[in-house]
Amino acid sequence: MPAFAYTGLNSQGRSIKGVQTADTVAGLKAALRRDGVYLTAVTEASASGRPGKTTDTESTEFDLGALFDRVSPKQVAYVTRLLSTLLVAGVTLPEALSALTDQVESARFKGVLSDLSGRVNEGSSLAAALGAHPDVFTPLYVNMVRAGESSGALETVLIRLADFMDQQEELKGKLGTALLYPIAMALVATFVVGLLMVKVVPQVTELFSDQEMTLPFSTRILIMVSDFVGGYWWLIIIVGVAAAWAFGRWRTTAAGRASLDQRKLSLPFLGDLLRKVAVARFSRTLATMLASGVQLLEALDIVSSLLGNVTLEKAVSDARDDIREGEGIAPALKRSGEFPALVTHMISVGERSGELESMLGDVADAYDREVNTAINRSMAVLEPLMIVGMAVVVGFIVFAIMQPIIQMNSMANL
Numbered sequence: 047m048p049a050f051a052y053t054g055l056n057s058q059g060r061s062i063k064g065v066q067t068a069d070t071v072a073g074l075k076a077a078l079r080r081d082g083v084y085l086t087a088v089t090e091a092s093a094s095g096r097p098g099k100t101t102d103t104e105s106t107e108f109d110l111g112a113l114f115d116r117v118s119p120k121q122v123a124y125v126t127r128l129l130s131t132l133l134v135a136g137v138t139l140p141e142a143l144s145a146l147t148d149q150v151e152s153a154r155f156k157g158v159l160s161d162l163s164g165r166v167n168e169g170s171s172l173a174a175a176l177g178a179h180p181d182v183f184t185p186l187y188v189n190m191v192r193a194g195e196s197s198g199a200l201e202t203v204l205i206r207l208a209d210f211m212d213q214q215e216e217l218k219g220k221l222g223t224a225l226l227y228p229i230a231m232a233l234v235a236t237f238v239v240g241l242l243m244v245k246v247v248p249q250v251t252e253l254f255s256d257q258e259m260t261l262p263f264s265t266r267i268l269i270m271v272s273d274f275v276g277g278y279w280w281l282i283i284i285v286g287v288a289a290a291w292a293f294g295r296w297r298t299t300a301a302g303r304a305s306l307d308q309r310k311l312s313l314p315f316l317g318d319l320l321r322k323v324a325v326a327r328f329s330r331t332l333a334t335m336l337a338s339g340v341q342l343l344e345a346l347d348i349v350s351s352l353l354g355n356v357t358l359e360k361a362v363s364d365a366r367d368d369i370r371e372g373e374g375i376a377p378a379l380k381r382s383g384e385f386p387a388l389v390t391h392m393i394s395v396g397e398r399s400g401e402l403e404s405m406l407g408d409v410a411d412a413y414d415r416e417v418n419t420a421i422n423r424s425m426a427v428l429e430p431l432m433i434v435g436m437a438v439v440v441g442f443i444v445f446a447i448m449q450p451i452i453q454m455n456s457m458a459n460l
């Protein structure tokens with residue numbers, strides 16, 4: 047039996063090298079797939095090679111590409127849609143997973159899909175195979191696939207999953223785009239003002255040092271700030287880094303996160319936007335899971351961990367406990383006081399009419415539109431406000447510099 051030297055990728059996308067005996071290359075490929083290894087290169091080993099069973103030992107070489115190889119939700123959504131299409135076309139699940147392995151560019155994702163194909167070939171359910179990769183497939187994804195397998199509607203569930211993930215990524219992209227401009231403006235403003243304080247202002251104020259005159263109040267304030275920034279810039283950086291570190295540590299504690307999330311919801315404009323985003327995510331996720339056959343209590347348990355806010359997560363968890371005791375969804379959510387009256391009213395109508403999934407979808411659509419409107423409105427207001435704010439700061443610096451110069455000219459003309 048010939049021996050083959052091979053290079054492959056394990057389920058984590060890391061490079062593996064070894065030598066193994068097999069009748070043919072196809073047999074070697076099948077054997078490695080059963081071990082969760084995706085074959086990338088193979089050559090027949092010489093007689094002096096080291097034949098024997100692979101030990102699944104990772105390469106000792108540092109793989110820099112694997113360090114930055116991350117499987118994004120967008121990639122997962124793309125593969126999910128393709129998988130559904132293949133299944134609808136009559137391709138078996140193991141064959142579909144094997145075919146998808148060649149459709150992705152991420153080495154890590156190739157390894158994951160190869161492992162899924164191997165597990166399914168061995169008789170595992172798709173949901174159980176997905177559960178072995180929690181860093182790639184969320185509990186929401188796994189539970190919806192499990193419900194789809196149980197109901198025999200896996201293709202439909204996969205399409206719903208892909209649509210849901212695309213909608214969530216679209217919303218995330220809009221929020222990211224909305225935050226990009228103010229963050230960039232804040233960084234530019236900080237750099238410009240810092241440069242003026244450290245380089246420009248000290249050079250200009252040297253003109254006043256030899257003049258026996260009382261400087262205006264605005265100029266004295268500017269000189270004090272400039273001297274402090276120029277002389278203690280290192281202290282400002284240390285204090286800023288220490289404050290950011292302390293805030294980050296406090297935010298990771300249970301009490302800190304609860305307090306911060308509650309304050310976020312209380313902010314004048316941002317709190318309302320965050321609440322609308324969370325309500326849209328809650329409604330969309332719950333509607334998708336219920337339509338896919340996931341039980342209500344299990345769906346609420348998963349949804350509560352996806353809201354990104356401890357206050358709202360607790361409200362959903364408490365509501366789930368009340369629902370377990372026989373109460374309806376709408377009154378349980380209304381009691382928390384964290385969900386808008388319109389939401390609980392529409393959920394109540396959906397419960398009474400037996401169209402809860404459809405009503406939740408309508409709620410999600412309505413709040414998605416409100417989020418888009420709020421983002422567009424905020425950008426229309428925020429951009430000129432930031433420009434005006436930056437102009438005020440720079441204008442104050444120019445005014446504080448020009449005021450004593452004007453006074454000197456006035457005294458020279460007397």
